[in-house]
Every structure is written in structure tokens, then in C-alpha cells.
Amino acid sequence: xxxxxxxxxxxxxxxxxxxxxxxxxxxxxxxxxxxxxxxxxxxxxxxxxxxxxxxxxxxxxxxxxxxxxxxxxxxxxxxxxxxxxxxxxxxxxxxxxxxxxxxxxxxxxxxxxxxxxxxxxxxxxxxxxxxxxxxxxxxxxxxxxxxxxxxxxxxxxxxxxxxxxxxxxxxxxxxxxxxxxxxxxxxxxxxxxxxxxxxxxxxxxxxxxxxxxxxxxxxxxxxxxxxxxxxxxxxxxxxxxxxxxxxxxxxxxxxxxxxxxxxxxxxxxxxxxxxxxxxxxxxxxxxxxxxxxxxxxxxxxxxxxxxxxxxxxxxxxxxxxxxxxxxxxxxx
Numbered sequence: 001x002x003x004x005x006x007x008x009x010x011x012x013x014x015x016x017x018x019x020x021x022x023x024x025x026x027x028x029x030x031x032x033x034x035x036x037x038x039x040x041x042x043x044x045x046x047x048x049x050x051x052x053x054x055x056x057x058x059x060x061x062x063x064x065x066x067x068x069x070x071x072x073x074x075x076x077x078x079x080x081x082x083x084x085x086x087x088x089x090x091x092x093x094x095x096x097x098x099x100x101x102x103x104x105x106x107x108x109x110x111x112x113x114x115x116x117x118x119x120x121x122x123x124x125x126x127x128x129x130x131x132x133x134x135x136x137x138x139x140x141x142x143x144x145x146x147x148x149x150x151x152x153x154x155x156x157x158x159x160x161x162x163x164x165x166x167x168x169x170x171x172x173x174x175x176x177x178x179x180x181x182x183x184x185x186x187x188x189x190x191x192x193x194x195x196x197x198x199x200x201x202x203x204x205x206x207x208x209x210x211x212x213x214x215x216x217x218x219x220x221x222x223x224x225x226x227x228x229x230x231x232x233x234x235x236x237x238x239x240x241x242x243x244x245x246x247x248x249x250x251x252x253x254x255x256x257x258x259x260x261x262x263x264x265x266x267x268x269x270x271x272x273x274x275x276x277x278x279x280x281x282x283x284x285x286x287x288x289x290x291x292x293x294x295x296x297x298x299x300x301x302x303x304x305x306x307x308x309x310x311x312x313x314x315x316x317x318x319x320x321x322x323x324x325x326x327x328x329x330x331x332x
Contacts, residue, residue, distance in 0.1 A: 003148035005034035005185070008041045008081075008141055011058040012048070015065040016208035017281075018193040018201030021249055024069045026187050027151055037077040037145050037313065038066065040306070043088075044081070044137065047130040060302050064295035065211060067305065068288045079309035081141060086317035091133075091140035093324055097169040098136050106135050107158055139163035142182050144317045149185040160184035174327040179320070193249065194242035197226050212292045215282060222278045223271075232269035243273045250280040 007027045015024070030036050042059055049055045059080065071078060081087060103109065109132055113123045130137075135158075142150055142163045150160050160182055167179040192200055195207030202208065209221050225243055230236055238244040238260040248256045259276060262268050295302055325331035 002033070002035040004146055005030040005036045005149045005151065006142055006145055006147040006182075007036070007038045007151055008044070008138070009038060009062055009066065010041045011045050011055065011062040013058065013203060014061060015069075015211040016201060016203070017211055017246075017249075018195070018208065020069060020211050021193050024066060028066075028070050030149075030151060030185075031072070031076050034149065036075075037079075037147070038071060039078070039084075039141065039313075040080045041141070042080055042082045044130075044134065047128065047134065060296065060299050063302050063306060064292050067295055067302070068292040069211075073305045073309060077309050077312045078305060079313045080306050083306065083310035084144070084313055084317050086314065086321045087137070087140050087144055089321050090144050090317075090324065091137050093321075093328065094136050094139055094143070094166050094170070095133070097173065098139075098166050102162060102165065103132055103135060106132075106162070107155075108134060135159055135162045136166070139166050143167050143179045144320050145313070146180045146316065146320065147182045148180065150182055151185045151187060154186055157184040157186060170324070176327060178324050178327050194245050196221065196224055198242045209281075211285065212289050214289075215286070218282060218285070219278050222274050222281065225274060225277075227270040230270075233266050235266040236263045236268075236273075238263040241273070243270070243277050247273075247277045247280060250277075250284050252280075255280065 007030070027038070040059055040063055042055065045055060045058070049058070063078075066078075067073070109127065112127050112131065116123050116125045116127075138159050139162060142160070143166075150163075152160060161184070164181050164183070167181050170178050171181075195201035195205055196209070197205065197207045199205055199207060209218065213221060225246075227241075227243070241263070244259065244263060247259060251259070259273075263273070322331060
């Protein structure tokens with residue numbers, strides 16, 4: 001029996017190339033080795049998104065993005081968090097095994113408290129209970145589906161460790177493996193994708209290339225990438241060029257080596273380098289972009305895929321909750 005991997009996808013805006021290489025492709029690769037489950041974390045998004053129409057739109061856009069990028073709902077389980085009511089029953093039960101001190105140490109809460117302190121505000125100003133108990137709901141997401149591994153970045157391992165701590169408390173209390181103990185799967189070699197200004201591509205820096213940008217917009221963005229003042233005839237170091245760093249992510253066999261050679265020999269200006277980059281980026285993204293547009297034009301198809309995924313997920317969720325309820329003595 002394959003081990004289980006679980007990936008949570010927060011619907012917080014349009015996807016970009018950094019997401020594609022840093023999160024989407026590594027997460028989809030897990031389906032080759034694991035029994036993979038993916039969910040849209042729409043209840044988590046409520047902490048920051050209060051506009052209902054915007055959240056609905058974003059949920060469908062993010063779902064369409066992952067489907068267009070290669071998520072196969074026939075091979076994996078793909079669902080909305082809010083479609084699994086057992087998530088919230090389990091979260092309530094887990095609260096009884098979660099020390100408040102553990103929540104006090106959560107990175108997101110500590111960061112909010114520190115920011116308030118720096119501004120001279122009350123420590124808990126602007127902190128809602130959704131933010132404070134975020135790790136418990138995340139633990140429920142993970143533990144509900146008997147997850148063995150959860151792929152995360154290094155800065156997110158705390159959430160998995162907290163889920164494991166809570167699960168161990170439950171198992172210790174009832175002297176039985178009620179909940180499976182998860183571990184973080186940290187991908188050490190995830191690509192760091194440079195943005196338009198050379199820094200890591202991030203919405204917070206405003207330097208992103210949207211994954212589904214129309215062809216004309218895509219070319220315009222690529223032509224805006226920052227470069228130095230080296231002339232056409234000067235040899236250039238491909239390893240220090242964000243244009244080349246992006247190119248190698250999309251290059252096929254032999255293309256990376258050939259372009260690196262041209263960089264080092266000279267005779268190629270930055271404009272030509274950007275055109276070469278645009279060609280390989282558009283080659284890969286054009287079919288994904290078309291599939292994304294087709295999915296968004298038929299939102300009922302997205303909704304059906306997510307609903308079908310929830311139907312597959314709920315029996316697993318019910319089994320976990322029933323196991324916990326029996327151990328706790330509340331399932332007569």
C-alpha cells in the first residue's frame with residue numbers, strides 16, 4: 001500500500017511562475033510515489049479574504065490553475081476543505097488536546113504580536129481566533145486523511161511538527177494509534193525562481209510573471225527584466241543572469257548548454273536573450289494557458305471535479321473521526 005501525501009493549496013491570488021516551479025510541479029510529482037491528496041484551503045483563506053465573490057472567484061482560478069498544470073483528478077483526490085465537514089469535527093476534538101502555549105509559539109501568531117508591539121498596539125490587536133487556532137485546523141486537515149508526508153517549505157515545518165505533537169497526545173491518551181503521525185517532506189532542491197528585478201519571484205515584491213498571462217503581456221513582462229549595461233559584443237556570465245536562470249527552467253535537452261555558450265562567446269545582446277527566454281516560456285505555458293481559459297469558461301466543470309473529489313475524500317474522513325469518537329467514548 002502506498003503511503004499518503006497531502007498538499008494544501010491556499011486560494012490567495014493568481015498563480016505565477018514561481019509557484020509553478022517552487023510548489024505546483026514538486027507537489028504534482030508526489031503522485032508518482034504516493035497516494036496523493038490535494039485540497040483547496042478555503043476556510044484558511046477566510047482569515048484574510050472577507051469578500052465572498054472574490055473568494056469564490058479565486059477558489060475556481062486556483063483549482064483551474066492546478067488542473068491546467070497537470071493535476072489529474074482521476075489519479076488523485078482533489079477537494080475543497082469546506083466540503084469535508086469532518087475536518088471541523090476533528091478540529092474541535094483536537095482543541096481538547098492542544099495546549100494554549102503551543103498556539104502561542106506559532107510563527108504567524110508570534111509575528112502578529114511582534115508587529116503590534118513595534119507599533120505600540122495591544123499584543124492581540126487585529127488577531128482573530130482563526131489566526132490563533134490556524135495550526136489546529138491545519139492539523140485536522142493533515143490528520144484526517146492519515147497523511148504520512150506533507151510537502152512544505154522549510155519555513156512551514158512548524159505546522160507539521162505541531163500536527164504530530166497533537167496526534168501523539170491523542171494516541172498517548174488512548175493508548176492506541178488513533179491518528180497517524182505525519183512528517184514534513186522538505187524539498188531541499190526546489191527551484192528559487194528569480195523575478196523581474198532579480199530577487200526571488202514574489203507577489204510581495206511585485207516582480208512576478210503570472211502563469212497564465214496572455215502572450216502579449218507575457219512578452220512585455222519578460223522584456224522588462226532588469227539587466228546590466230553590458231553591450232552586445234561583451235561576453236556575459238549566464239550564472240549571474242536572471243534571464244538565463246529563468247531560461248534553464250524551461251529549456252529542453254541541449255538548449256541550456258547552447259545558450260550558455262552564446263552568453264560566454266559574446267555577440268548577443270540582452271534583447272536577444274529576452275526573446276530566447278520568451279520563446280521557451282511561451283512554448284511551455286501556451287497549452288497550459290489555453291487549458292486554464294477553457295476551465296474558467298466552464299466553472300461547473302471545476303465545481304464538479306471538486307465535488308467528485310469530496311465524495312472520494314469523505315469516507316476516509318469519516319473513518320478517522322469515527323475511530324477518534326469511539327476511543328473518546330462519544331460514539332455510542
